[in-house]
Amino acid sequence: MRQLILVLAVFTGVAASFAQTTRTATHLVPTGKGWAVSVPMDHAEFAPDIVKTGNGILYHGGPVMHGSPVHAYFIWYGNWTNGPKTSDHEDTVNLIHTLFGPTHGMGGSSYFKITTTYGDATGNASGNLDELASVTNSYSRGKQLTDADVQVVVLHAISSGLPKDGNAIYFVLTSSDVAETSGFCTRYCGWHNHVNLEGTDIKYAFVGNPDRCPSACEAQSQSPNGDSGADGMVSIMSHEAVETVIDPDLNA
Numbered sequence: 001m002r003q004l005i006l007v008l009a010v011f012t013g014v015a016a017s018f019a020q021t022t023r024t025a026t027h028l029v030p031t032g033k034g035w036a037v038s039v040p041m042d043h044a045e046f047a048p049d050i051v052k053t054g055n056g057i058l059y060h061g062g063p064v065m066h067g068s069p070v071h072a073y074f075i076w077y078g079n080w081t082n083g084p085k086t087s088d089h090e091d092t093v094n095l096i097h098t099l100f101g102p103t104h105g106m107g108g109s110s111y112f113k114i115t116t117t118y119g120d121a122t123g124n125a126s127g128n129l130d131e132l133a134s135v136t137n138s139y140s141r142g143k144q145l146t147d148a149d150v151q152v153v154v155l156h157a158i159s160s161g162l163p164k165d166g167n168a169i170y171f172v173l174t175s176s177d178v179a180e181t182s183g184f185c186t187r188y189c190g191w192h193n194h195v196n197l198e199g200t201d202i203k204y205a206f207v208g209n210p211d212r213c214p215s216a217c218e219a220q221s222q223s224p225n226g227d228s229g230a231d232g233m234v235s236i237m238s239h240e241a242v243e244t245v246i247d248p249d250l251n252a
Contacts, residue, residue: 062251064119065203068126069107070245071168072100074134075157078143078175085176085211087229092209095230096173096237100131106238118246125245133162145180147206151195154204164197169244170204171237176212176229185213190236192244203248205240207233 080093099106106112107129115125135157141149154170162170169192174180185208192205210217210232218232225231246252 059120060251062120062247062249064115064125064252065167065245065248066119066123066126067128067167069128069130070126071165072129072131072241073157073162073165073168073170074100074131075137075153075162075170075172076134076175077137077145077153077172078139078178080136080173080175083175083177083209085209085229087209087211087227088175088177092227092230092233095225095227096233097131097134099234099237100129102130105130106241111238112242115242115245118252120252129241129245132165132168135160135162139178143178145174145178145206147180147182147193150180150206151193151204154202155195155197158197158202164200164202166200166202168203169241170202171240172204172206173233173237174206174208176209178208179212180206180208184208185216189217189232190240192240192248194249201249203244205237205244207236207240209233210236 074096076093079088081090082088098104108127112129113127116127118125137153137157140156141153145153150172153172157170158164179185184206189210190205190207192203194201194203196202208217209229211229214221214228214232217236218228219235220231221228223231
């Protein structure tokens with residue numbers, strides 16, 4: 001799902017009430033954009049049940065990602081060498097590669113092991129994640145991306161050399177001069193979705209550089225790494241990675 005804009009946190013009471021509603025209103029299904037849509041009660045894809053191998057969370061019948069590890073691929077879109085913001089730089093790239101790397105990264109951490117508490121009828125998520133490869137894309141779809149453009153960027157990266165991997169999350173990471181016109185900075189900070197590519201279920205996520213809108217998508221401006229843009233991206237990417245692993249097709 002797309003991560004909620006941080007300023008909404010002030011409405012804690014309202015959010016708690018809404019969260020309870022979405023848990024019990026069984027006619028709502030996720031979109032991957034941070035909100036749900038209503039479907040008929042007899043919708044064919046909706047079959048709520050208690051996940052047999054999980055912790056009692058209401059399960060909707062779709063798959064989770066079981067890979068150990070789940071793979072991550074990065075598509076660095078825009079200018080990540082000397083872009084308009086300080087964080088549009090190789091330092092940010094290196095910090096994020098470290099987070100998703102094989103040692104001391106997010107995969108296998110206590111945070112990501114939260115995903116092991118949820119599963120489908122065949123087993124639970126492993127809690128392991130590892131980046132395998134990355135590519136760059138110098139504005140092939142311009143600086144105003146639609147949701148469809150993001151999908152095209154992913155499919156082009158696969159056709160140009162990244163593996164076609166059903167056990168993976170492809171992250172489209174945009175520099176601060178790139179807009180996502182469906183609501184980046186106003187309705188969300190990141191999101192995830194999936195597409196069928198020649199029989200392979202491709203999972204992907206969009207995460208923009210939050211230095212484009214720090215008041216909306218950065219939890220704090222002071223950074224322990226001296227790079228608040230990287231810190232904000234790490235937070236959003238971690239969120240989207242967790243949600244993609246436990247709900248890759250928006251039906252689990």
